[in-house]
Amino acid sequence: MxxxxxxxxxxxxxxxxxxxxxxxxxxxxxxxxxxxxxxxxxxxxxxxxxxxxxxxxxxxxxxDEVTPFEIPGTDDSLPPYSGPEEPNALSVLIRRDYTVAQPQRLLAQAQRVADLDTSASSGAGSGVHAALGVLFGEYEPDEVASRHKEFGLEEGDSTLWVAAADEPPEPGEWLDAPFEQSDPQRVVCRFDVSAVFDDDPEDGFRPAGLRLGRGGIADADDADELDAEELAGEIDEDGIRTTPSTGPTA
The missing domain is CATH 1.10.287 (Helix Hairpins)
Known part of the structure; x- marks a missing residue:
């Protein structure tokens, strides 16, 4: 400079x-x-x-000097909660990234599905694009996540947001743009999984009052088994921690 x-x-x-x-x-x-x-x-x-x-x-x-402070990053933090104190409707937003690590395994699994279900046979073995359509059409996303290695996939980052809504939307209302209206200020809690958390077992789970601006878990495989005591701020034997921030008590 x-x-x-x-x-x-x-x-x-x-x-x-x-x-x-x-x-x-x-x-x-x-x-x-x-x-x-x-x-x-x-x-x-x-x-x-x-x-x-x-x-x-x-x-x-x-x-050319530095402070001894470790400045907390704000990119991972959720903004203050602005949703209803007692939500009567929820939206669950999920993103999971994968790498096609073994295309031949993916193609073989898709072909097995097609052999058992003739309605899924169209183009099953013609390429990765078609094979992905067959597998994700046959299996729920959670099953794909639990069996990703079997399908030739390698996990990347993932996140799950539970957002509060004032009223349930009308059927089909948001299908054209499902994530367009996602509002971080209405997130009740979130679960993040990333390799960047591997060195810190306290990163990943972001409750939002249940909310969180900081804290987490290293692996969200057991996130659906968190009980009320853990969500209140306990650390269990798997290293799962919750750190409340702002917002209503869910």
């Missing part, structure tokens, strides 16, 4: 003062918290993180 682009000493000092103010506000919010899911604490936390990150960057740009 050139001298012209460097922040001034006054800017660095101002950023340091902003951290002090944010730190005081965070402590005050914690001292006055009304419960585990107090939105004021969540907001003060984010303000402190932003102020510390700004100071860290300016300090480095000006003096």
């Amino acid at each position: 050139s001298d012209a682009e460097q922040p001034t000493a006054a800017e660095v000092r101002a950023a340091a003062e902003a951290v002090k103010v944010a730190l005081d506000r965070h402590l005050e919010a914690v001292e006055r918290r009304s419960g585990e899911d107090d939105p004021a604490v969540y907001e003060a936390f984010n303000e402190l993180a932003a102020a510390a990150e700004e100071y860290d960057e300016l300090l480095y740009d000006r003096y």
Whole structure:
């Protein structure tokens, strides 16, 4: 960075003062918290993180020095919950990524399905595109996930969002654009699985008041077996943890 682009000493000092103010506000919010899911604490936390990150960057740009702070990332965090306190309708949004690791195994499995079900035989062995259509047409997504190696697939990242809705949508209402109206502020809880969590068994499950801005699990295979005690913030023998953030108690 050139001298012209460097922040001034006054800017660095101002950023340091902003951290002090944010730190005081965070402590005050914690001292006055009304419960585990107090939105004021969540907001003060984010303000402190932003102020510390700004100071860290300016300090480095000006003096080539760093702070001892580990700045929490905000990309993984959910925004404050804005949905109904007692949802009477839910939308479950799922994304699972796969790599076709063994095309021949995939084709063979699709052909087996086609041999047992003549309605699925059209083009089953003609290519990966057709084979995927046969398998996902025959098996539920959860079964594909549990048997992915058998189908020649390799798991990538996955996420599941449980979002609150005011009213159930009309049949067929959103089929043309199923994910267009997804709103992170209405997410009650979420489950993430990624290789980036392999070194930290506390990443992955993101409850949202049940909500979470930070925390998780390394593997969501047992996520559907979480009980109420675990969701309240316990760590079980498999390393599953929940960390409440803001939002209603589900």
